Amino acid sequence: MTATALITTGQQPPRRRLTRRTSQTIVWFVALTAITLVVIYPLVWLLLSTFKPNAEFGQNPGLLPWAPTIDNYLKVVEGIAGVPLWRFYANSLILAVSAVIGTVLSSALAAYAFARVRFRGLGVLFTAMIGTLLLPFHVVIIPQYIWFQKLGLVDTFVPLILPKFLATEAFFVFLIVQFIRNIPRDMDEAARIDGAGHARIFWSIILPLVKPALITCAIFTFIWTWNDFLGPLLYLNSPENYPLPIALRLYNDQTSTSDYGATVTASFVALVPVLLFFIVFQRFLVDGVATQGLKG
């Protein structure tokens, strides 16, 4: 039974006849291809729909545009609400790059303390840090908003960037801690004997060795910040400060004119950097998550 053989984790049954093996492989391949088509379809639809003229959207739900045009792109580049597209892009980029720098730096510092320094209160603080992993953000957004409001920082990038420099993403701290724990301690001990302090060991020995973990953190932070919606929605209210996701909402809200082509095209344009990132760094992303999280 080909189907049942797939139900276990797919250990190859020992010494089956070749024809049976081949047909199983074909079934396997066809099944995966079918899943791929379903999973990728929305993205392909998005890409091809950017070339559909506005009038076509109601009548043509299919993939291929009947009368391909680049009008949508010309319209999107102009921007919306008096703000050109490059401005939204620049805002997204400023937020994402600042978040990457802040998160990687502060998470690495905290992770080094948790993994390599012995001090009182370590256990309690480490448990607290892990606890924040399970904390729903609902309980902190309201006070955070009120405080930033009182400080007059609403409609600036500060509330969106400052937390990133304070290692608020426990997931990344934990990831780097796991990575540092897998580095043999002999390195540190040797440096110690030579008289190096913690700062020196952190900077010259540990940081270069945990580079893969830092890259994983950087990529994820970039993508998550790039896609973040709730933060900018709360804190930014003038269009010239909007990053792309909030700018998309402007297109999306215009139900009266229902400029469907522009909405879809702007969505695609906003996704391009993330998709490129994914294609370039996919190995890091997939392996980074899979191996880091599971090493004991």
Place this chain on the structure above:
Amino acid sequence: MTTTSTRTVVTAAARGRRRSRAAAPPARPGLKRKTLRETLAGYAFLLPWLVGFLGLTVGPMAYSLYLSFTSYNLFTDPRWIGLGNYVRMFTDDPQFVQSATITLVYVIVGTPVKLAAALAVAMLLNYRDGGATFFRSAFYAPSLIGASVSVAIVWRAMFNTDGPVDTTLSLFGIELGGWVGNVDLVVPMMILLAVWQFGGTMVIFLAGLKQVPKELYEAAEVDGAGPFRRFRAVTVPMLSPVIFFNLLLELIGAFQVFASAYIISNGSGGPAGMTNFITLYLYKRGFSDGQFGYAAAIAWIVLVAVGVLAFVLFRTQRSWVHYAGEDR
């Protein structure tokens, strides 16, 4: 070593405790100074995290707990009303009850479906080694971009009246007339969007599957276990720590669904409040209506719900989660 992160977290915390006890200063002045130096170094490295932890997590938690017992609109001082917000929520706010209900449905139905899909596809991928890399990446992509506004816009277009999904179904003689405006179909549509992003979970399952010793399957087969029996007796127990880890994080993640619901309903939570998930409801109450005290109370109910779920999971894990290196 086949321990998983959840396990590591627990032991690491214990190790930290042991370590900090071991670092208690012995009666030698030279060493004492060394311990003090270590402690100072530790806190120096931890400084950014500590500031964030106290200023952006602990402080806000305490403040929102206080606010939840008040009536506060940002412009006048908070007015203490005791349990008023909580009473109102459960006795005088049908919108909250609906919001809590659809959120729980989304969490309790969506999460297992998503995990099952992730595990099934991970097992498919694990079946043969060659060529799986391409598929793995293709499946992973949606989970990275799934939370974005762009995807929510596409999703709405896909499921809209006369959209691709409807057109495809009508080929099979199923006429639904669009999902987005349909009160009965909009929650399933949101669940499908979550399931579509199974890639991240799948990758973690895949790493877990790779660590299951092949001999176990061979032994089970020799003992005459069929494929279903092998799945139940080998795969599930060996993967249970990974299942636990994924289940916990997915449940908490599902409570926080916001962007897709906001975009699909244009911020309204409609049709008829069926996409008014708890985060969206909290957002509207707090940031649109300016009822910050009430919104804080909703936030604490979410925290309690997540806490109860996590507690139940941790309590039941003894009976079904099986860590390597332990006797059963």
